[in-house]
Amino acid sequence: MKKLHLLILAMLSCYLVVSCTKKNQETVLPVSLMGKWSVAADTTATGGALVDFYDYTGLPEDYFDFRADGKCYVKEGNKYDTLGYSITSDTTLDIESFGFSNKAFYTKPTNPYHTAIITSTGPYVPGGYDYRRVKLTR
Secondary structure, three states: OHHHHHHHHHHHHHHHHHHHOOOOOOOOOOOOOOEEEEEEEEEEEEEOOOOEEEEEEOOOOOEEEEOOOOEEEEEEOOEEEEEEEEEOOOOEEEEEEEOOEEEEEEEEEEOOOOEEEEEEOOOOOOOOEEEEEEEEEO
16 A cells, blocks of 8 residues: 555656646747738838838738747748747737848738738838838738
8 A cells, every 4th residue: 555655646746847847938929920921012111311112012922921939931932031030019029130120010910801010110210211011911
C-alpha cells in the first residue's frame, strides 16, 4: 500500500513540475489579422516640396501571410519578402521595412467586406507626408 501511495505522489509531483514550467511564448496575433490576405492595393506616397506617389493594384496571387511566429510572408507581383513583426496593441504593430518606419497601425476587418488596412506612421516631413498603406482583403 505504501508503494502505491509513493507512486501516486511521484506521478502527481511530475505532473505539477511539467505543468508549471514556462513554455516558449510566440507572438500572439489577433484572430482578425492572422492568416493569409490578398493584396487589394499598396500605396506609397511622399509629399512636401516634391510629390512621389506609387499605387500598386494587387494581383489575384499576391498576399500578406501573417504567421504566429512573428513573420509575415509577402508576395507582390514577382517580389517576395519576409517581414518580422509584433503586435503592440489592438490597432498598432511593429513591422520591419514597412514604409518609412517600422511602426504601423491597422484597422480590424470589417464585415461583410473582410478588409484590413495597414498604414505606416511616418516620419513626416515638415509640411508634408510620408506613408505606405496596404489594403488587404479575404
